Amino acid sequence: MVTNNSATHGWKEIGERKLVHAEHGTYFKVIDFPVGGSHLTGECLWVEHVSGTEYIGVGRVSCKPRHSMEVAFGDLIEFSGGTEEHPPHFVKKSTPAKGLKKVASA
Numbered sequence: 058m059v060t061n062n063s064a065t066h067g068w069k070e071i072g073e074r075k076l077v078h079a080e081h082g083t084y085f086k087v088i089d090f091p092v093g094g095s096h097l098t099g100e101c102l103w104v105e106h107v108s109g110t111e112y113i114g115v116g117r118v119s120c121k122p123r124h125s126m127e128v129a130f131g132d133l134i135e136f137s138g139g140t141e142e143h144p145p146h147f148v149k150k151s152t153p154a155k156g157l158k159k160v161a162s163a
Contacts, residue, residue, distance in 0.1 A: 074144045087136045089146035090125040100125045112139030
């Protein structure tokens with residue numbers, strides 16, 4: 058699980074949106090997870106890279122959401138819309154076969 062002090066335990070932060078660890082893989086910051094009736098516009102969560110790129114792909118939620126009720130730690134999700142200037146946004150929850158197949162054909 059990615060925590061606030063992860064950078065001090067072998068993690069390398071690349072910009073403000075990407076973490077890499079030799080043993081634990083690559084993680085991206087994904088924005089706009091739905092927060093329901095909240096006054097917030099969307100939650101930002103760390104997602105473990107599963108397939109695709111840092112701009113469009115499939116990942117696994119690697120932290121416990123504080124406001125989003127649609128996803129939970131460990132859920133597989135699809136994300137897209139990322140650029141060099143902006144992090145990708147949450148698209149939807151996914152299933153392993155569907156999510157991996159969709160990104161592979163993109």
